[in-house]
Amino acid sequence: MKVDLNQLNDSHFGISTLDPLRFAFSKKSSPHAGGMSMPVAADQQPKIFENVTSNSVSKSNKRCLYIHIPFCRVRCTFCNFFQNAASRKLVDDYFHALLQEIEIKSQLAWTQSGLFHAVYIGGGTPTDLSPDQVEKLGKAIRTSFPLSTDCEITLEGRTNRFTDEMFDKALEGGFNRFSFGIQSFDTKVRRSAKRLDDREVVLERVAALSARDEAPIIIDLLYGLPYQTLDVFEQDLHDFLDTGAHGVDLYQLVVGGSAPMLNMVEKGRIPAPATTPDKASMYERGVAFMNKHHIKQLSVKHWARDNRERSQYNSLAKTYAEVLPIGCGAGGNIGGYGLMHHRSLDAYMDAMNNGRSTIAMMVKQGPTESINAALKAGFDSGVVRRSALPRFKGQDTFELLKPLFVIWSENGLVELEHDYLVLTLAGSFWAVTLAQGAIEAINTLGPRKTMSTHPHGHGHSGKGHPAKMAS
Ligand SMILES: C[S@@+](CC[C@H](N)C(=O)[O-])C[C@H]1O[C@@H](n2cnc3c(N)ncnc32)[C@H](O)[C@@H]1O
Ligand code: SF4
Numbered sequence: 001m002k003v004d005l006n007q008l009n010d011s012h013f014g015i016s017t018l019d020p021l022r023f024a025f026s027k028k029s030s031p032h033a034g035g036m037s038m039p040v041a042a043d044q045q046p047k048i049f050e051n052v053t054s055n056s057v058s059k060s061n062k063r064c065l066y067i068h069i070p071f072c073r074v075r076c077t078f079c080n081f082f083q084n085a086a087s088r089k090l091v092d093d094y095f096h097a098l099l100q101e102i103e104i105k106s107q108l109a110w111t112q113s114g115l116f117h118a119v120y121i122g123g124g125t126p127t128d129l130s131p132d133q134v135e136k137l138g139k140a141i142r143t144s145f146p147l148s149t150d151c152e153i154t155l156e157g158r159t160n161r162f163t164d165e166m167f168d169k170a171l172e173g174g175f176n177r178f179s180f181g182i183q184s185f186d187t188k189v190r191r192s193a194k195r196l197d198d199r200e201v202v203l204e205r206v207a208a209l210s211a212r213d214e215a216p217i218i219i220d221l222l223y224g225l226p227y228q229t230l231d232v233f234e235q236d237l238h239d240f241l242d243t244g245a246h247g248v249d250l251y252q253l254v255v256g257g258s259a260p261m262l263n264m265v266e267k268g269r270i271p272a273p274a275t276t277p278d279k280a281s282m283y284e285r286g287v288a289f290m291n292k293h294h295i296k297q298l299s300v301k302h303w304a305r306d307n308r309e310r311s312q313y314n315s316l317a318k319t320y321a322e323v324l325p326i327g328c329g330a331g332g333n334i335g336g337y338g339l340m341h342h343r344s345l346d347a348y349m350d351a352m353n354n355g356r357s358t359i360a361m362m363v364k365q366g367p368t369e370s371i372n373a374a375l376k377a378g379f380d381s382g383v384v385r386r387s388a389l390p391r392f393k394g395q396d397t398f399e400l401l402k403p404l405f406v407i408w409s410e411n412g413l414v415e416l417e418h419d420y421l422v423l424t425l426a427g428s429f430w431a432v433t434l435a436q437g438a439i440e441a442i443n444t445l446g447p448r449k450t451m452s453t454h455p456h457g458h459g460h461s462g463k464g465h466p467a468k469m470a471s
Contacts, residue, residue: 001395002403003441012437013407020412020426021284022277025433036443037338037363045362052335056113057322064317065119065145067098067137068327069126070345073160076183077193077264078225078273080256083329084345086128094328094345095133097352099140101326106144110334111324115146118313118321119153121175124329127157131169138173152177152312159205160196171214177309179218179249180206185239189227192270193261203239210244216309217245223282224253224274226261233282237289247309248295249302250286252279252429283429299380300428319377320370328358338363368446371397372439379435382428384421392445404441408434 014024040048057063071086071094072079084090105111119141129137134155141153154177155170162180170178184190187198197205210217219240223233240248253273255261264270274282287297295303298311317323325332328348331340340361342348351358366372370390378384386398398419405421408414413427413434427434 001445002400004444005403005407007444008404008437008441012404012440014411014413014430014433016411020424021429022280024411024413024426025430027276036366036368038366040337040362040364045359046357048337048362049334049339049357049359052337053108053110055110055335057110059114061114062117062316062319062321063114064313064321064323064332065116065141066317066323066325066330066332067102067119067121067141068325068330068341069098069121069123069129070094070328070343071128072123072125073128074194074196075260076195077261077270078183078222078253078255078259080254080259081124083124083343086125090345091129091133093349095129095137097349098327099136100352101358102140102144105324105326112146115148115151116324117148117151118316119145119147119151120156120313120317121154122156125157126155127160127162127166131163131166134166134175135169135173138170138175142174152310154179154313157181158196159202159209162205162209164208167209167212167214176215177218178209178215179220182206182219183222184225184228184232184236186228186232186236189225189232192226199239203243206243206245210246216247218247218249218309218311219243219245220249220251222251222253223286224279226265226270226273228274230278230282230285234285234289237286241293246306247298247302247304247311250283251301252283280426280429284425287425287428297382300382300423300431301380315377315381318380319373333365336365336369338365368392368439368442371442375438375442376435378421379423379431379438382423382431384438386419392442397442400445401438401441404438 011025014020017023070083071091072082073086075082075085121137127134138153153175155175156179159180159182182202183193183195185199185202190198206217206219221236221240255273261270261273265272290297290303295305298304298309299314302311302314304311322334323332324334325339325341327341328345329341329343331338333339339359341358342351342360347360348358350356371392374389375384378388384398386396389397391397392400398421405414405416408427409416413424413430415422415424423431423434
């Protein structure tokens, strides 16, 4: 048995070109790869959730907690993840409901029977909570959930209004990792994207927080924004280095349907974002920069300056770990089911106020879910290891995928070693496309498509990155 190449095409293989980095595929369509899953009818969801969460888990299972804060004070023009404009009243009411949900979810037998190894507070902009709320949230997490002694507890957000008082309260609350969306330091790029604060202000803030050296400070940079030329991006990389931040994510800009940027470009108010080949050149520049400065690569898009940065949540949530979702718009997976909470704030608040389930959507994960997760984790790390892939019906999955691997190798996307598939620079740029190709190749081994791919939600994913619901 081998994967059936006849059911696949160039969108899986890539094309044969002298320049695979820029032209192997036409474009990256989605930030995440996804597998097949079966929707669960709404009336069955509460019972299934009750069943899976009344079971105990083994202490050795790795688990994560994802808590979502669905507010931002200003919407960035490129963002696909914006949900609600923050107002004090809305945020305060939500925070109250969130603490209630934390209490309810913490009492489940499933929750208390094992340990959580990573917690991620994502958004939206969690740093738009008040300093007192941040401290309270950290303390609620630490007192309500069984955390491993080295549990990574990340607060995501922006440097705007992230004062020393906020940092102190967050540390007091128990947060031990901070991830700030910077996107670009360049003032012109920032203003056109409606980012708050100019270059000097952001540089100063990241440098000051990093210099305190009390917790890893990680920054997100985007590449491909309007006005962000290759030279501007190179300056962004130098700025990262100068701030002393402990880690950096380089994310390719992928603008989705509702992001305001598309309309602004259409009306001629700003230049178009970079094309895919131009973004590939920027990625190339980024990787060369990191190599030149001996910054350690943790994944195809994440680098750490020192060992303090472990990026636990990202690697765990992408693999076999279960993720308990909490909050409006949060996504996770427990006991073979993918869960997605109400994305509408009204629906979430209504559910919480009336003692109803916060789940808007549930899917039963497909039988190859553990293989899909291992593939995604492997491609994200830059190396797919034979030993890390669960077997498919007793057979060696790496071997089953070999025909596809050989084509990728011919197309300059991977180097195929005996037990390892190592991504080239081009393969690293196209890592999500390759992961999706491998997952679809695995699907050719099973019954023909009777299930559907599941939708996206916020939750466990590549950082900063709103996440996948089920896998
Ligand atoms: C959900 S956002 C939250 C971060 C925080 N609110 C901020 O604005 O800095 C997490 C990260 O997703 C990334 N992101 C947002 N929009 C994106 C897009 N259209 N394409 C790729 N990455 C994007 C950004 O790098 C951002 O830092
Ligand atoms: S990038 Fe961050 S602050 Fe900007 S709209 Fe998206 S989630 Fe909100």
